Amino acid sequence: MLALKGRLFASFVGLLLSTLCAESAFAQSQGTPASAAIVIDMTSGAVLLEKNADQPLPPASMSKLMTLFMVFEALEQGRISMGDTFRTSKRASQMGGSKMFLREGGLVSVEDLIRGVIVQSGNDAAVAIAEALAGTEETFAERMTQRGRDLGLENSVFANSTGWPDQRQLMTVRDLAKLAGLLVERFPNYYPMFAETDFTWDGVAQKNRNPLLNLGVGADGLKTGHTEEAGYGLVASAIRGQRRIVMVVSGLESKGERRHEAERLINWSFRAFETRELYAAGEGIIDAPVWIGSSATVTLAPERDVMVTAPFGTLDKAELKIRYEGPVPAPIAEGQAIGYVEIDVPELSTVKIPLVAKQAVETGGFLTRMQAAGQLLLEPLFPG
Numbered sequence: 001m002l003a004l005k006g007r008l009f010a011s012f013v014g015l016l017l018s019t020l021c022a023e024s025a026f027a028q029s030q031g032t033p034a035s036a037a038i039v040i041d042m043t044s045g046a047v048l049l050e051k052n053a054d055q056p057l058p059p060a061s062m063s064k065l066m067t068l069f070m071v072f073e074a075l076e077q078g079r080i081s082m083g084d085t086f087r088t089s090k091r092a093s094q095m096g097g098s099k100m101f102l103r104e105g106g107l108v109s110v111e112d113l114i115r116g117v118i119v120q121s122g123n124d125a126a127v128a129i130a131e132a133l134a135g136t137e138e139t140f141a142e143r144m145t146q147r148g149r150d151l152g153l154e155n156s157v158f159a160n161s162t163g164w165p166d167q168r169q170l171m172t173v174r175d176l177a178k179l180a181g182l183l184v185e186r187f188p189n190y191y192p193m194f195a196e197t198d199f200t201w202d203g204v205a206q207k208n209r210n211p212l213l214n215l216g217v218g219a220d221g222l223k224t225g226h227t228e229e230a231g232y233g234l235v236a237s238a239i240r241g242q243r244r245i246v247m248v249v250s251g252l253e254s255k256g257e258r259r260h261e262a263e264r265l266i267n268w269s270f271r272a273f274e275t276r277e278l279y280a281a282g283e284g285i286i287d288a289p290v291w292i293g294s295s296a297t298v299t300l301a302p303e304r305d306v307m308v309t310a311p312f313g314t315l316d317k318a319e320l321k322i323r324y325e326g327p328v329p330a331p332i333a334e335g336q337a338i339g340y341v342e343i344d345v346p347e348l349s350t351v352k353i354p355l356v357a358k359q360a361v362e363t364g365g366f367l368t369r370m371q372a373a374g375q376l377l378l379e380p381l382f383p384g
Contacts, residue, residue, distance in 0.1 A: 032049070032051055032249065032261060032265065033252065033253075033257065033261060034051065034233075034249040034250055034251055034252055034261060035051075035052060035057070035231065035250055035251025035252075036051055036052035036053065036055055036057055036172070036173045036248075036249075036250045036251060037049060037050065037051045037052075037053070037173060037247075037248060037249045037250065037265070038050045038051070038053045038173045038174055038177050038247070038248050039245065039246075039247045039248075039265055039269050040177050040181070040245070040246045040247075041243065041244075041245060041269065041273065041275055041309045042181055042184070042237075042244040042245065042246050043242060043243050043244055043275045043307050043309070044275050044307035044308055044309040045307070046273075046275075046308070046309035048245075048269055048272075048273060048309070049265070049269075050173075050174070052173070053172060053173050053174040054155060054172050054174055055172060056155050056156075056157075056170035056171065056172055057170060057171065057172065057173070057230065057250055057251070058163075058165065058169060058170060058227060058229050058230040059163055059169065059170070059171040059176065059225055059230065059233070059250070060163045060225030060226055060227045060230040060233060061098065061121050061123075061162065061163040061223060061224060061225040061226065062163065062171070062176055062223050062224070062225035062233050062234075062235050062248075062250075063156075063158060063162075063163040063169060063171055063225070064117050064121065064126055064161070064162060064163055064223060065176065065179050065180065065183060065222060065223050065235060066144050066147075066148060066153075066156070066158060066179060067117060067126050067129055067130065067140075067144070067161045067162075068114065068117060068118065068183065069147075069151075069179065069182065069183060070129075070133060070140070070143070070144060070147065071110065071113075071114060071129050071133065072183070072186075072187045072190050073147075074133055075110070075190070076186075076187070079133075080110055080132070080133070081110065082109065082110050082111040083109055083110070083111070084109065084110050085107040085108060085109050085110075086107070086108060086110070086113075086128060086131075086132040087105060087106070087107055088102040088103060088104055088105060088106050088107075088108060088124070088128055089104070089127075089128070089131055090104045091127060091131075091137075092104075092124045092125075092127040092128040092131060093106075093124060094124075095122075095123040095124040095127055095162070095164075096123065097123045097162075097164065098120060098121040098122060098123055098209075099120070099122050099123060099124050100112075100113075100116030100117075100120050100122030100124050100125040100201050101122075101124070101201065101202055101204050102116075102122070102124045102125065102128060103202070108125075108128065110129075110132075112201060113125045113128055113129050113132075114129075114190070114193060115193065115196065115199045115201075116199070116201060117129065118193055118194055118196065118199075118208070118223070119196055119197075119198065119199035119206060119207075119208045120199060120201070120206045121209055121223070121224065123162040123164060126161040126162040127160075127161055127162060129161065130160075130161035137160055137161050140161055141158045141159050141160050141161060142158075144158040144161070145157055145158045148175070148179075151178070151179070151182060152178060153171070153175040153178060153179060154175070155170070155171065155172040155174075155175055156170065156171040156172070156175045156179075157169065157170050157171075163225060163227070165227050165228075165229060173248040173249075173250055174248075176235050176248045177235070177246050177247075177248050179235075180221075180222050180235050180237055180246045180248070181246055183221075183222065184221075184237060184244065184246075191220075191221065192220070194210075194220060194221025194222050194223075194237075195213060195219075195220040195221060196208060197213055197214065209224040210222070210223070210224055210234070210236065211224075211234070211255070211258065211259035211262065211263075212234075212236050212238065212259075212262055212263060212266065215259075215263055217238055217263055217266045217267060218238035218239050218240045218266070218270070219236055219237065219238040219266065220237060220238065220239060221236070221237050222235045222236060222237055223235050224258075225250075226255075230250065230251065231250065231251040231252055231253060232251075232252040232253065232254060232255060232257065232258040233248070233249060233250040233251065233252065233258070234247075234248070234249055234258055234262050235247075235248050236248075236262055236266065238266045238270075240270050242275070243270065243275050245266060245269045245270065247262065247265050247266060247269070249261055249262060249265070272311055272312065273309050273310065273311055273312065274309070274310060274311075274312055275307055275308065275309045275310075276307065276308055276310070277305060277306070277307050277308075278306045278307065278308055279301075279302050279305070279306040280302075280305055280306075281301075281302060281303060281304045281305045282301050282302075282358065283301055283302065284299040284300070284301050284358055285299075285300055285301060285302070285322065285341070285355065286299070286300050286322050287299050287300075288300055288324055288326050288327070288328050288338065288339075289326055289327040289328070290327055290328050290329075290330055290332065290361050291327040291328065291329045291330065292329065292330050292363060293328075293329075293330030293331070293332065293361040293362065293363065294330065294361060294362040294363065295361045298328055298332050298338070298357050298358070298359065298361050299357070299358035299359060300322070300324065300338050300339060300355040300356070300357065300358065301355065301356060301357075301358040302341070302353055302354070302355060302356075303335070303337075303354055303355070303356045306341070306353055321341070321342045322339060322340075322341055322342070322355070323339050323340055323341075323342050324338050324339025324340075324355070325339070328357075330361050330362060330363045331360070331361065331362050331363050332357050332360060332361040333357065333360055334357055334358070334359055334360040335356050335357060336356060336357045337354055337355070337356055338355055338356060338357055339354075339355045340352045340353055340354050340355055341353040341355060
């Protein structure tokens, strides 16, 4: 185990502790009338606020985000294209609630169906997508649940593609936030569709139900939801500069309360916190000794950018260490997981950031192995 020391240690440790401690304090002191909520700085992964974040709740139309994930993934895999058309079934055309107003027997393109789900929250469009991709909505819902498990949506179960009331259809706000992040990161070609403010189909013009899009807060998606049981909810994302915030609120009492609370939390997230980069992905942090290698050391680097979010003006101290089992035995592959950065903060969970080998190290030659063998023989004679 080695600890980072010197100027690097001093400047970064204070920032890290202030981030973790103050975020916890901020999250506890910042209330919300929502029955469940979560606010995440996607740039760093810091949770700025959470309330009942792991309680499975009816997600209403917010669960259409999983339907959209499935269709975006099918597009990426080449199983369908935007220009493909599908004939609308009687079942899809007769769906109640919010509608795209599809006609039974009519042809509709994948691109229009996507807009019908995003902008108009069309239940008919969601069912048409499900039937096109899986044959039946029931089969599609089973696939949604399984794919959700693969993606780490541990507390999400889907009974339909729309969010239509069903006691089996449950999601947590944490899962919704995770799904929103995946949509942003994995589908940059399709995500801008979430920012479209209106869509006209078959002569019917409808506005996007996302109340944040026209408020000047940096919002660029994602999805509203409402049923009597679920109340008013919203999965939203906003970006300012290099920072992106994802927010989920559920169980609010009215459209007005949803709009006000969502706007308040987005502004609070940007104004009360700042995010800084500690290390860039691939940036060497330390050279670890190698056992019987063609090189005496291997450089350890984070596999992704290491960002930290902190309340403005806060500073404190924490213990920052680099942990690995060394010397590291050769051969070592480039990108091989070696250890992690560990941030210990009193009364809070330890934060661990994985480290990988920045370069490959082959097994050493005959001379290297002889030197290592000699070292082993001498150690009992000259104990450390």
